[in-house]
Amino acid sequence: MPTSICPECDEEVYVDAEIEQGDHVSCDECQSDLVVVGLDPIELDLREDSDDDDYSGDEDDYGSRDYDDDRL
Numbered sequence: 001m002p003t004s005i006c007p008e009c010d011e012e013v014y015v016d017a018e019i020e021q022g023d024h025v026s027c028d029e030c031q032s033d034l035v036v037v038g039l040d041p042i043e044l045d046l047r048e049d050s051d052d053d054d055y056s057g058d059e060d061d062y063g064s065r066d067y068d069d070d071r072l
C-alpha cells in the first residue's frame, strides 16, 4: 500500500493504491482532512475549504496568523 507524509503531523499516511489527484484521505494520526495534490510521488495537502461539508470548525484560519501581530 502506498504511503505519503501528512503535512500536519509528518506521520506516514496510507493511501489507496488507486487514489487519484483531488481525492480526500484522513490522517490516522492527527485525523486531519487531506487532499491528494500530486501522485508521483503522492503528495498530500491540508484540505482548507470545507464548503461542501457541514463541518463548522471555521476557526482553523485563526492559528496560522498568530505571528503577524509582531510586525508593527
Ligand SMILES: [Zn+2]
Residues within 6 Å of the ligand: 006, 007, 008, 009, 010, 011, 027, 028, 029, 030, 031, 032
Ligand atoms: Zn497527520
